[in-house]
Amino acid sequence: MNDYKILVVDDIPTNRLMVSKLLNRVEGYSVVEAVDGENAVSMYEEEDPDLILMDINMPKMDGMVSTKAIKDMAGDEYIPIIFVTALTRESSLWNALESGGDDFVTKPFDPEVLKSKIHAHLRIRDLNRQLLDNNSKLSTMNQNLVHEQDLIEHFFNSALELSYLDEKYINYHMSSMSTFNGDVLFVSRSPKGGLYVIMGDFTGHGLTAAMGTIPVAMIFFKMVSKGIAVSDIAREINHQLYKMLPTSMFFAATLMELNTQGDVVTVWKGGMPESYWLGTDGELKGIIKSSHMPIGILRDEDFDDSTEIFSVEENDKFYLCSDGVTEACTVDDEMFGDERLHYVLISNSSNRIEKVLTELAIFKGSKEQNDDLTLVELSCHEVPASEPVAESMPGKRFDLPWKMQVSLTSSDMRDTDPVEQLSEALGSLPALERHKGIIAVLLSEIYYNTLDYSILSLDGIEKNNEEEFSDYYKLREERLNKLDGASIDFEFEFLPDSQQLLIEIRDNGKGYQGHSPILNDDELHGRGLTIISSLCENAQFSEDGRTLTLTYSL
């Protein structure tokens, strides 16, 4: 039980004594006394009582003035003040209550009445305290909420700044982000060319839903910067969200890539409303439905990353919307629906996003504006690469000379892919890093020429059409399986002074000096030497074609 402190104010000692004795007998009450109004104010400050019994007529400061002072000091806190008075005239009692008193008992009083009044007022005081306490908790929570909303807004604004929102390609409408509704839109242009869009809808609202968008944004922007395919991006986002999100949360999304030339659109779509594809004359070219479950539900092995591909023309448009558009309702709970959306899109030739918004507002009529939707328009144009062609690192030379030898036996030729392994190994060296691709081309040319023609003697075999190709392939497999005692040796030497790489390939086969040069562009084969001589400073056969030395300038 709470311990209540009661302040008894009376200038007459016997009165104070009588009341004190009465209250001290009640369990949980303790009594402090004040001898006049002025003393009451200072005792209130010192003792912080829970209730005050106040005499009215007192010297120095009467009970009403004192009450007013104490009530002012208490502010929002409820400190019950009960007048104990001999005054019975109504006007005097009225004045007493006007001054801030809460109740009164008239002398002579019935002790039981006094005790029950005190009890009732203390209960009100408890309720009032609880209320104040709750209010202060609420206001703290509200501050936290406002803070969270600021965070969400900040995050989305930064992500939107990262987004590539050139009006040439993208027009959109999005609900205000301060109370995050789960809708997400990111757009990014790959430095290798091509434009990527991800538009989606997280289950849930507020911070919980916003949390999930952080990994989505990170994966999306990072993978787009590397020009990775839509299906792989969808797979990676699913992988991360599946690991992170609780089972009740998932992410419906549409991922799109418009290629560099602006003539192919690739779409992965899971759990989203239909998207529309319109031609330049406003004709409907296609409706894209979701063919997958939302992201974050399926395990990697169950996830389907297959995409749909559309061959588009300049200025074709795609419209993506969140379920907030089609599920917008009238007062009678009639939904806007796919068909209305479809109709609004095809019956307007420009500013279609604004038109849809206007139609939606008219449709919803008196229903409270619940701006909970996202609409995106993608216009198809060429999206050229923005990455400057890699230039040689100025002033950076690699000065250490080195030499590397690799010897391949028959079983190496049968069972391994030496071109890939050697390209990887050489490409990882600092001097050759930027030349990895070209080195792979050269190695692939000289290795397959040596293997096929000098070692396997396939140079007389024609491969001018499908059948011949396939026969050639079979014969090659046969000879490769029977191969014994063959050797192909590579030697790589880096010359720091001239910044050149020497590549030598030597074999113990019958030798091969190359085909006669090709006469027209339709020949199926015979381009190897053309490629080699274009890429290299020098290419030299020796030992009857059993050795070929290339000089490649870095």
Next chain:
Amino acid sequence: MIESKLSDDQRILVISIKGIFDFSMLGEFREAYSGDIDKSVKVIIDMRDTLSINSSALGMLLNMQRSLGKEDGEIEIINCNETVQKVFNITHFNKKFLV
């Protein structure tokens, strides 16, 4: 590694080639455009993950063009890196394919 995807309306075939495109991919590559495919399909070869290409792969591309009965410039090759681009330029393949 080679992946091929036919669009739902059967109109576009995208063949993606990962790694070094050479003779070792012959079987896979031929499989990608054989089977139940309409000759009128638009073929796109996606080389975003193709590190490099050699002359036998060029032969394989020509062979595909021939067996699908495509005209020059009809088959599209997209997302080539610098190396691949270089090889196409040297061999004038940019005249036969839309690179």
